[in-house]
Amino acid sequence: MKKVLTVLLAAVMVFALAACGGGEDSSGGSGKVGALYIGNVNDGGFTQSMNEALEASAEANDLELLIKENLGENDAQAIRDAVTNFVDQGCTIIVGCSFGYGEVLNELANSGDYDDITFLHFSGPYQNETNLENFFGSMEEARYLSGMAAASVSETGVLGYVAAFPYTEVQIGINAFTLGAQAINPDIEVKVIYINTWGDAEIERTGAEQLIAADCDVLTYHADSTATQLAASEAGVYTTGWNVANNVAGDYYITAPYWDIEGYFSSTFEKVLNGEFAPSGNQPFSYYGSMADGMICLDELGSAVPEDVAQQINDVKEQMENGEFEVFSGEIRYSDGTLLCEEGQTLTDEEIWQINKEVEGRDIDLQLNIRPYD
Numbered sequence: 001m002k003k004v005l006t007v008l009l010a011a012v013m014v015f016a017l018a019a020c021g022g023g024e025d026s027s028g029g030s031g032k033v034g035a036l037y038i039g040n041v042n043d044g045g046f047t048q049s050m051n052e053a054l055e056a057s058a059e060a061n062d063l064e065l066l067i068k069e070n071l072g073e074n075d076a077q078a079i080r081d082a083v084t085n086f087v088d089q090g091c092t093i094i095v096g097c098s099f100g101y102g103e104v105l106n107e108l109a110n111s112g113d114y115d116d117i118t119f120l121h122f123s124g125p126y127q128n129e130t131n132l133e134n135f136f137g138s139m140e141e142a143r144y145l146s147g148m149a150a151a152s153v154s155e156t157g158v159l160g161y162v163a164a165f166p167y168t169e170v171q172i173g174i175n176a177f178t179l180g181a182q183a184i185n186p187d188i189e190v191k192v193i194y195i196n197t198w199g200d201a202e203i204e205r206t207g208a209e210q211l212i213a214a215d216c217d218v219l220t221y222h223a224d225s226t227a228t229q230l231a232a233s234e235a236g237v238y239t240t241g242w243n244v245a246n247n248v249a250g251d252y253y254i255t256a257p258y259w260d261i262e263g264y265f266s267s268t269f270e271k272v273l274n275g276e277f278a279p280s281g282n283q284p285f286s287y288y289g290s291m292a293d294g295m296i297c298l299d300e301l302g303s304a305v306p307e308d309v310a311q312q313i314n315d316v317k318e319q320m321e322n323g324e325f326e327v328f329s330g331e332i333r334y335s336d337g338t339l340l341c342e343e344g345q346t347l348t349d350e351e352i353w354q355i356n357k358e359v360e361g362r363d364i365d366l367q368l369n370i371r372p373y374d
Contacts, residue, residue, distance in 0.1 A: 034086030073100025147180025
């Protein structure tokens, strides 16, 4: 009887161990990734684009993805707590998907307490030689093309731009959009409203409505929801999308600059898992994608864009994909008359990321701040 009982107990133990092993495999295989999001994964914009890319990349590398949604940028302790919670749950890769997470990620990555954790940060300036990489892309390319499309459908000659914050990332986009619009109509005017938030749909809508009231008949935006598209379509004016190829404006949608970051995440996760990850040390970003490598994209053009302009846009897009067209090249002046780029000069990536004002063609007097910048 004892012998039979011993055999039964051994069988139970073997079965239990096998079940535990199977559970680990099914819940993520080779590890876990933790993602910090400023919005929710169904926002129709930036957070959705990041989450879709991370889900696909995690699955491709047999990783489990854990997420923290609606994490504000101004509470450093909340960001620290989110990261440490991920680490406690077994995450070995942390992805910070908003500029404002940078200081905390930099602090933790260099503290000596998280040397075995890989930190990836979108858009911020921080990187080190071992476990912290910043990544971004030349979104000015797609912004320029969308500006061409916007100018081609405008009857008033006035375009509107709902912008999150008056900081370099956003101003690069404003300037590229303006330059693209000027390539179609040199007299075009771009009015900008800074809403001083990344993802408050109500405030985004208010900004869009104020621009429409200021005679703008085409809108674009650098904010995280689709509120600008909705406001535009309801008012009967054209609009671009942003962040994802997500038309919610129907016939009033003309195109969208958007991200395809799955390739970056997949290859980076693979390097981490194989012990081959090392930040490049390139400035201003360790990894900087482009149209040439597929990270930066432009959605199909709407039917309102004239055929001849559509051909021009596609021609420039092809040049960008071949590395033959630079947005910030030749003489370009800021709206105050100071020189941004000289004749015969092409700005380097580092010089582009020193932009701190808007170029000529942007109406500063009509800059509307809905709420104070903090």
